[in-house]
Amino acid sequence: MTPDLMEEGARRIARVQAPVIGQTESGGRSAGFARIATPGEVDITHGRILYLEDVHVSFDGFKAINGLSLDIAPGELRCIIGPNGAGKTTMMDIITGKTRPDQGTVYFGSTIDLLRHNEPEIASLGIGRKFQKPTVFEQLSVFENLELALKTHKGVKSSMFFRLDSAQSDRLAEVLHTIHLADGVTRQAGNLSHGQKQWLEIGMLLMQDPKLLLLDEPVAGMTDEETARTAELFLTLKGKHSLMVVEHDMSFIRTISEKVTVLCDGSVLAEGTLDQVQSDERVIEVYLGR
Amino acid sequence: MTTPSLQLPAPAPLLTRGGWSAFIVALIVVCAVAPVLNLLVPAGSAFHLSDYAVALLGKIMCYAICALAMDLIWGYTGILSLGHGLFFALGGYVMGMYLMRQIGRDGNYKSDLPDFMVFLDWKELPWHWALSDSFAATLVLIVAVPGLVAFVFGWFAFRSRIKGVYFSIITQAMTYAAMLLFFRNETGFGGNNGFTDFKRILGTPIATQNMRMLLFVLTGCTLLAFFLLARWLVRSKFGRVLQAVRDAESRVMFSGYSPLPYKLTIWTISAMMCGVAGALYVPQVGIINPGEMSAANSIEIAVWAAVGGRATLIGPIAGAFIVNGAKSWLTVTAPEFWLYFLGALFIAVTLFLPNGVVGLVKKLTNKKGAAQ
Numbered sequence: 001m002t003p004d005l006m007e008e009g010a011r012r013i014a015r016v017q018a019p020v021i022g023q024t025e026s027g028g029r030s031a032g033f034a035r036i037a038t039p040g041e042v043d044i045t046h047g048r049i050l051y052l053e054d055v056h057v058s059f060d061g062f063k064a065i066n067g068l069s070l071d072i073a074p075g076e077l078r079c080i081i082g083p084n085g086a087g088k089t090t091m092m093d094i095i096t097g098k099t100r101p102d103q104g105t106v107y108f109g110s111t112i113d114l115l116r117h118n119e120p121e122i123a124s125l126g127i128g129r130k131f132q133k134p135t136v137f138e139q140l141s142v143f144e145n146l147e148l149a150l151k152t153h154k155g156v157k158s159s160m161f162f163r164l165d166s167a168q169s170d171r172l173a174e175v176l177h178t179i180h181l182a183d184g185v186t187r188q189a190g191n192l193s194h195g196q197k198q199w200l201e202i203g204m205l206l207m208q209d210p211k212l213l214l215l216d217e218p219v220a221g222m223t224d225e226e227t228a229r230t231a232e233l234f235l236t237l238k239g240k241h242s243l244m245v246v247e248h249d250m251s252f253i254r255t256i257s258e259k260v261t262v263l264c265d266g267s268v269l270a271e272g273t274l275d276q277v278q279s280d281e282r283v284i285e286v287y288l289g290r
Numbered sequence: 291m292t293t294p295s296l297q298l299p300a301p302a303p304l305l306t307r308g309g310w311s312a313f314i315v316a317l318i319v320v321c322a323v324a325p326v327l328n329l330l331v332p333a334g335s336a337f338h339l340s341d342y343a344v345a346l347l348g349k350i351m352c353y354a355i356c357a358l359a360m361d362l363i364w365g366y367t368g369i370l371s372l373g374h375g376l377f378f379a380l381g382g383y384v385m386g387m388y389l390m391r392q393i394g395r396d397g398n399y400k401s402d403l404p405d406f407m408v409f410l411d412w413k414e415l416p417w418h419w420a421l422s423d424s425f426a427a428t429l430v431l432i433v434a435v436p437g438l439v440a441f442v443f444g445w446f447a448f449r450s451r452i453k454g455v456y457f458s459i460i461t462q463a464m465t466y467a468a469m470l471l472f473f474r475n476e477t478g479f480g481g482n483n484g485f486t487d488f489k490r491i492l493g494t495p496i497a498t499q500n501m502r503m504l505l506f507v508l509t510g511c512t513l514l515a516f517f518l519l520a521r522w523l524v525r526s527k528f529g530r531v532l533q534a535v536r537d538a539e540s541r542v543m544f545s546g547y548s549p550l551p552y553k554l555t556i557w558t559i560s561a562m563m564c565g566v567a568g569a570l571y572v573p574q575v576g577i578i579n580p581g582e583m584s585a586a587n588s589i590e591i592a593v594w595a596a597v598g599g600r601a602t603l604i605g606p607i608a609g610a611f612i613v614n615g616a617k618s619w620l621t622v623t624a625p626e627f628w629l630y631f632l633g634a635l636f637i638a639v640t641l642f643l644p645n646g647v648v649g650l651v652k653k654l655t656n657k658k659g660a661a662q
Contacts, residue, residue, distance in 0.1 A: 123546035137534040162527040173296040
């Protein structure tokens, strides 16, 4: 063995053992290296956290989703717009496991096939969803709502003997501040205003610490001030989490969006910045019905 | 930016200070005051507790256990069961089988077999009577049989996501089917006569005043213990998940909880409680027959819970006492009006007292507090 060969070997070992740098690129490795697959872990080395390809769903012959293909990058904030019946909510139903597509592939990261999982499993994998109509546990307090959403073991036995530890309390307090409900901790969720319920539901998503948030009309029914605060919140979430926002409020979209996807009749009609899609002839047509 | 510290609410205690005092008082009444008033105070005295009253209260306490069990599944989890009479009857039948074997050769036919089997010309015990000789096995089966039936039924029903009124109807059908099955002579449960004429329990005569008092105390303690258990369950995070399932099941799923094991657990616990209630009921009333599985009985359990106030635990217990107290009074003074009264009561509670008696009391005390 020559010193040259030994040096070469040492260099190789150092290269293999070098810490993984970027998350979005191929992890700083050259193309020849393999990745270790960890079950249940989201693999985003291909730069995609969510990936839908040629998805079809029909309800009694009505094609709600018709060849939809879409992907979301890690840390991206994507806005989805489209006329009523374009399939926005159905798309979220498919991603979260509520509806099974007739055909197509839906992947979370590169390795997790979402079509093989049910709703609670998908939620535990790291996809949080806010419904169009604010859905909170009305009879429970704000605190209890957030506590239930907390990321922890969700089995029967662990729930029976659950106690909040200090790190979890801190997290809860932090989220309470984020959603501006810190002075209403013990209020019953059913007594909150519409906007506050929306906030509480967003807070519950944050407690789950999801990698991807699906938000169906998050600012519907909010005052202008609340809407502005929500936009601010989403912009701080961007980067740490990936967000998919379905909204009709164009000024809200203008504040937060960089990339907008227009859905129509169950597939993607246009994609680009808000200005680009707003000047697109086909988009104007479906919106104005010419 | 550091988040300013925030006072988070502490977990609720099992019972408040006042709650514990009331609990201790109830325990003393059941274990000491009632036995003394019944056994030691002479029959002529104004303070004497009659045997009739002991039997009645003992029976109502069994009903109260059922109402408590109903509250866990209906009040807290939002699943209306109209089949809890079945679990009650199953526990009762297990106990009844043991009591039938305890009769020994003292029956009318002087045989080792229970009378009805001799009457049917059976030569040996059917297989499902194999364990009825052992008291220990009976104690296990009292919870195991209703628990297993509930578990299997619940597993299929909840897995198929059967909800609301459909679930109620299926439970009602289930108890009705079981009633028809138990009515038949060949199933070996004594047909429409069921089991009766019990002579002793654990070798001691069953109809003595002391034994009745013992059963009464046992029933009271079971009710109180179950109350504590239920209270512990609903105030844990488990209980809050149940309420969450009741209020917004889809949100529960999208928060990462699978509702199936939660529903199945509380459903099975609830059925087991009813089984224990049935087993305590049979030696006190001295009879069990398929009539206990009739549709009306299961519905009545739901009425007690609704009258008392759902999702309060104490409410359904109070409801069982109020409705059954009224029933035993009215069926004596004006028997023909009882059913009208029950119907009217149910309508009145549904229309005017959605939160039951407990809700009414809370409203009145709040008003008083606001007026001062």
